[in-house]
Amino acid sequence: MNPSAITGTPLDYGIIVLYLVGILIFGSIFRRWSRTTKEFFMASQRFPWWLIAISCISVVVGSYSFMKYSAAGYSYGLSSTMTYTNDWFLAPVFVLGWLPIIYFSRVTSIPEYFERRFNRPVRVAALFIMLIYMLGYIGFNFYTLGIAVQALLGKGFLGIFGINFAALNMGAGHEFYQSLGGTVLGWSLVAALITGLYCAFGGQTAVIMTDLIQATLIFLAGMVILFLGVHYLGGWEALWQGLPPGHRLPFSGFNSPEKFPFVGIFWQDLFGSSLATYFINQGMIMRFMSVKSVKEGRKAVYFVILLMMPLAGIAVASAGWVGRAMRTYGMIPADVDPDKIFVIVSAIICKPGMLGLVMAALIAAMMSKVNALINGSAAIFVNDIYQPFLAPQRTDKHYLRTAQIASMMVAVVGIMLVPIYLQKHSIYLAHATFQAATTPPLIVAVLLAIFWKRYTPAAALATLVAGAVAMAVSLVWPSVIQPFAVIHGVGAGSGYDYMRAMYGMIVCTVIGVAVTFFTKPKPESEIVGLTVSTIPQGKRLYKGRELNDRESGDTILVKLVADESAGDKAILHADELGRMKARTGDFLYVADRHWWWGGLRSLHVTAGEATAKSGVLFLSPAQIEEGKLHAGEMVKVEKIL
Numbered sequence: 001m002n003p004s005a006i007t008g009t010p011l012d013y014g015i016i017v018l019y020l021v022g023i024l025i026f027g028s029i030f031r032r033w034s035r036t037t038k039e040f041f042m043a044s045q046r047f048p049w050w051l052i053a054i055s056c057i058s059v060v061v062g063s064y065s066f067m068k069y070s071a072a073g074y075s076y077g078l079s080s081t082m083t084y085t086n087d088w089f090l091a092p093v094f095v096l097g098w099l100p101i102i103y104f105s106r107v108t109s110i111p112e113y114f115e116r117r118f119n120r121p122v123r124v125a126a127l128f129i130m131l132i133y134m135l136g137y138i139g140f141n142f143y144t145l146g147i148a149v150q151a152l153l154g155k156g157f158l159g160i161f162g163i164n165f166a167a168l169n170m171g172a173g174h175e176f177y178q179s180l181g182g183t184v185l186g187w188s189l190v191a192a193l194i195t196g197l198y199c200a201f202g203g204q205t206a207v208i209m210t211d212l213i214q215a216t217l218i219f220l221a222g223m224v225i226l227f228l229g230v231h232y233l234g235g236w237e238a239l240w241q242g243l244p245p246g247h248r249l250p251f252s253g254f255n256s257p258e259k260f261p262f263v264g265i266f267w268q269d270l271f272g273s274s275l276a277t278y279f280i281n282q283g284m285i286m287r288f289m290s291v292k293s294v295k296e297g298r299k300a301v302y303f304v305i306l307l308m309m310p311l312a313g314i315a316v317a318s319a320g321w322v323g324r325a326m327r328t329y330g331m332i333p334a335d336v337d338p339d340k341i342f343v344i345v346s347a348i349i350c351k352p353g354m355l356g357l358v359m360a361a362l363i364a365a366m367m368s369k370v371n372a373l374i375n376g377s378a379a380i381f382v383n384d385i386y387q388p389f390l391a392p393q394r395t396d397k398h399y400l401r402t403a404q405i406a407s408m409m410v411a412v413v414g415i416m417l418v419p420i421y422l423q424k425h426s427i428y429l430a431h432a433t434f435q436a437a438t439t440p441p442l443i444v445a446v447l448l449a450i451f452w453k454r455y456t457p458a459a460a461l462a463t464l465v466a467g468a469v470a471m472a473v474s475l476v477w478p479s480v481i482q483p484f485a486v487i488h489g490v491g492a493g494s495g496y497d498y499m500r501a502m503y504g505m506i507v508c509t510v511i512g513v514a515v516t517f518f519t520k521p522k523p524e525s526e527i528v529g530l531t532v533s534t535i536p537q538g539k540r541l542y543k544g545r546e547l548n549d550r551e552s553g554d555t556i557l558v559k560l561v562a563d564e565s566a567g568d569k570a571i572l573h574a575d576e577l578g579r580m581k582a583r584t585g586d587f588l589y590v591a592d593r594h595w596w597w598g599g600l601r602s603l604h605v606t607a608g609e610a611t612a613k614s615g616v617l618f619l620s621p622a623q624i625e626e627g628k629l630h631a632g633e634m635v636k637v638e639k640i641l
Contacts, residue, residue, distance in 0.1 A: 009353075009356075011353045011356060012356030012359065013356065014356070015353060015356030015357055015360055016356050016360050016363065019217075019360040019363065020194055020363070023210055023213065023214070023364075023367065024194045024197060026209075026213065027199075027202050027206040027209070028197070028202060028206070029202070029206075030202035030203075030205045030206040030209055031202050031206075032628075033203075033205040033206075033628070034205055034400075035400070036396055036400060037382070037399050037403060039203060039205065040203030040204060040400055040403050041108060041204055041286060041289075041375070041378075041383075041403070042286065042289045042290050044290075044603065044604075045289065045290055045292055045604065046290070046292055046591075046599040046602045046604075047208060047291055047292060048291075048292060048296055048595075048598065048599050049291065049296040049297070049299035049300040050300070050303070050598075051208060051212065051598045051599065052208070052287050052288065052290065052291045052297065053299075053300040053303040053304050053308060054211060054212055054215045054308075055208045055211040055212070055215070055287050055368075055372075056284065056287055056301075056304045056308075057215050057218070057309075057312055058211035058214055058365075058368030058372070059277065059281065059283055059284045059287065059368070060277060060309070060312065061215075061218055061315075061316060061365050061368070065312075065316040065365060066222075066316050066319070066342050066362055067339060067342050068316075069081075069083070069313070069316040069317040069320065070317060070318075070319040070320040070323070070338075070341050070342035070345070071320060071339050071341060071342070072260065072338075073319070073320020073321045073323075073324070073341075074319075074321075074323045074324050074327075074336075074338045074341040075259075075260065075324075076246075076247065076257070076260045077243055077244070077246065077247025077249065077321065077324065078243075078247065078248060078250050078321070079249055079250060079251050079252040079260070080313070080317040080320060081250070081310070081313035081314065081317055082250075082251060082252070082265045082266075082269070083265060083269040083273070083274075083313070084309045084310060084312055085310065085313070086265075086266065086269050086270040086273075086274045087274045087304075087305045087309055088305055088306070089270060090275060090278060091301055091302065091305050093447075094279070094301060095297075095298045095301050095302075096532070097450050097451065097535075098278070098279055098446070098450060099294060099298065099301070100535050100538070100539070101113075101450055101529065101530060101531070101538065102285060102288065102289060103288065103289065103291075103297065103542075104294070104535070104538045104541070104542040105529045105530060105542075106542065108289075108383045109282060109285075109380050109383045110126060110130060110280055110282060110285065110380075110446070111123045111124075111126045111127040111130060111383075111384040112383060112384060113449075113530070114126045114460065116530060117460075117522075117527055117530045117531075118449070118456075118457035118461070118522065119457045121461055122445075122457055122460045122461050122464065125461055125464040125465055126442060126445070126464055127380065127385070129438065129464060129468060130280065130282065130380060130442065131377070131380065132438055133276070133280070133438045133439060133442070134281075134282060134283075134373050134376060134377045134380070135377065135413055136434055137373055138370050138374065138377070138410065138411070138413070138414030139413075139414045139415070139416070140434060193411070194367070195367045195370050195374060195411060196374060196408040196412075199371050199374045199407040199411075200404040200405070200407040200408050203375065204286060204290055204375055206371075207371045207375050208287070209598070209600075210368070210371065211368045211371070211372075212598075213364070214364035214367060214368040215368065217360060217361040217364040218312075218315065218364055218368070219312070220357075221357060221358045221360075221361030221362070222312075222314065222315020222316055222318055223314075223315060223318075224354065224357070225318055225319050225345065225346060225349065225350075225358065226314065226315075226319075226321075226322070228349040228350065229318065229319070229321075229322030229325075229349050230322070231349075232322070232326075232348070232349045233322065233325050233326070233329070238325065238329075239321065239322065239325050241325075241328075242324065242325025242326070242328040242329060243321065243324055243325055243328070244328070247321075247324060252265070254488075254489070261488075263488045263498075264488075264498025265498070267498065267499060267502040267505075268435070268498045268499075268501045271440070271501040271502065271504075271505050272435040272439055272440070272500070272501035272504075273435050273439075275439075275443050275447075276435060276442075279443060279446050279447070280439065280442045280443060280446060281372075281373075281376070282373075282377065282379060283371075283372025283375060283376035284372065285376070286372070286375060286376055286379060287372070288300070292599060292602070292604070292640060293589065293641065295552075319341060319342045320338075320342070320345075322349070323336070323341040323344065323345045326345070332344060332348075346358050374407050374410045374414075375407065377406070377410040378403045378404075378406040378410055379403070381402075381403075381406045381410070382399055382402055386399070386402055433475075433500070436471075436498075436500035436501040436504065437471050437472075437474070437475055437500065438471070439501075439504075440467060440471060440501060440504025440505055440507075440508050441464045441467030441468050441471065441508050443505070443508075444463055444467065444504075444508035444509050444512060445460050445464055445467075445508070448460075448463070448509070448512050448513075448516075449530070450530070450531055450532055451531070451532055452516075453521065453524060453527065453531050453533060454521050455512065455516050455521065456515070456516050456520060456522070457519075457522060458519035458520075459513075459514075459515035459516040460512070462511050462512065462515045463508050463512040463515075466511050467504065467508035467511060470504065470511075471500075474500055474503060474504070480503070481499050481503045484499045484502050484503045485499040528541065529542070539641075542641070543585075543587065543641055545585050547641075548581075548582070548583050548585075548586050548639075548641075550581045551581065552580065552581060552638060552639045552640065553578075553579055553581035553582075554579045554580060555580070555636050555637065555638040556579055556636070556637050556638075557593060557634055557635070557636055558572070558576065558615055558616055558635060559615060559616045559617070559632070559633070559634055560590075560616075560619065560624065560629060560631050560632065560633055560635045561616045561618050561619075561632075562618075562620070562621045562624055562631040563618040563619070563620065564621065566608065566618045566619050566620045566623070567608075567620055568605075568606065568620070568623065569606055569607065569609075570588050570606065570607055570608060570617060570619060570637070571609070571611045571617070571618035571619075572607065572610065572611065572616075572618075572637070573613060573614035573615070573616075576615075576637075577607060577610055580637065580638060580639040582607050583607065584607055584608060584609055584610070585606060585607060586606070586607045586639055586641065587605075587606060587607075587639070587640050588604070588605050588606070588607050588637055588638065588639055588640065589602065589604055589637070589640045590602060590603055590604075590605055590619070590627060590629070590635050590636070590637050591627075591635060591636050592629065592633070592635060592636075593634045593635055593636050600628065601627060601628045601629050602627055602628075602629075603626050603627030603629070604640070605619065607639075617637060
């Protein structure tokens, strides 16, 4: 199978165009849920755990995932799923530490957390590194999407409509567009425009709701490829026998093969990727800022890490396993480029129409990954650059409009980075190198900040600045990684790329700890709620009163009644408050009784003094409008804090 000869059918193109138009329209529907910056960035903290969990998968799986892990699956077999099991180690750290801190402190961005925990210089340093990380990630997703679609469909976006580039009199530039670089850039540009538009229209609500569709497509495509591949090979036994013995193992060797050692994957993907995703990826953080309660956020984490991530590992790597079995049976040449195996297997086993579905899923993977990064980058721009430095004291409407414009501009910047990635050759190593080179200073600074009260502002600044310099040094002189690679028996070359994350972790930690012992920390009274040991006090500040530590009781069903006298409180009968184990002043969550609304029709309220009338909930008309609820309907009410 020659990848350059693969061409999609009109049916494939039609499915892709239908998907692109449909997702743009669907995402734009949620504009009415983004009328304030809180709604635009955090969706008013209205969503249940299952919707956030599905959206989190969309953050983790990008367009590069199918290409990257199919290549690993082809070259190394079932061990390609190792990356997706690393997250189990970090779940307790996230759910017991970072999640309640970011939720109860009401921070809107990671740089804002650094300023509150330390000072403004630390915030600026973190801001600079985060922008490099997030914008670079956006560009990488656009690049890998363009590579895959160009290889499978063989045309730029305009070309699928039969437009002749030469006839457009585009001058010397049209030769580039007809080349690999041009077609990749063209497909990336189309996807970037659509993603930027619905992010600008609907904000975080549009991002999370479109992820529901896109995550379904991602899993569907991965499983379709696996089952079609097994059918093509002749059954599950044929797939198993077609894999070499070494490819049937769930883990690779400790320090071999050189380009995929267990220890390298552990350090690179646990520290350089997984910790980065959950602790410093603004897009992921904003998912958990949008959940209705910390308890729901914890449910989402467990569901994602224990169930969804292993399934995602199978979905994105299965084309590689099928491809390796095909090679055993002589169905494809032995010298196939592993980076192209996803494209080749998809083209062989997918009939017209099904190929378009697979490509739509690949575009969905890119969009779902990038929409989180676009929304997160816009949040950082507005909250950490525009509002504090360029235009302070403006109206919320002004900042909302700025956020919408920033969403489009971030997509444009991501496209501008695509030509840089076109110079790379290995998708897996390019992705690993990018993550390991950018994330260690931020990860170490966050972990020390939340778990060590003694960690000082001067130490945090040194960790970020000196750590970034150390990572740059490792790119210019990779030999500095040698001592860390030798410890694990990993050689030079690719081994250095994999062990860069460990090098960064140790160097940044040493810097942070050393400087801490010679500098002065902030008073504990100024970091309440920003460290693990002060979470209870932070929870109290979030609520604004003493805590009701009783576990939440029943979720009740009552009739919603509009009453102007309710003010900003929720008025219920004492018996109903008792069933929920709630008291006056507790936070309640009111939602439409139908689960399929997924929190779109909901709001947080504070319990007021009890009323004598049972079976009803009194809210003011303004509250009902805010929650998109309807008076006279039955609603669910539960205590959340």
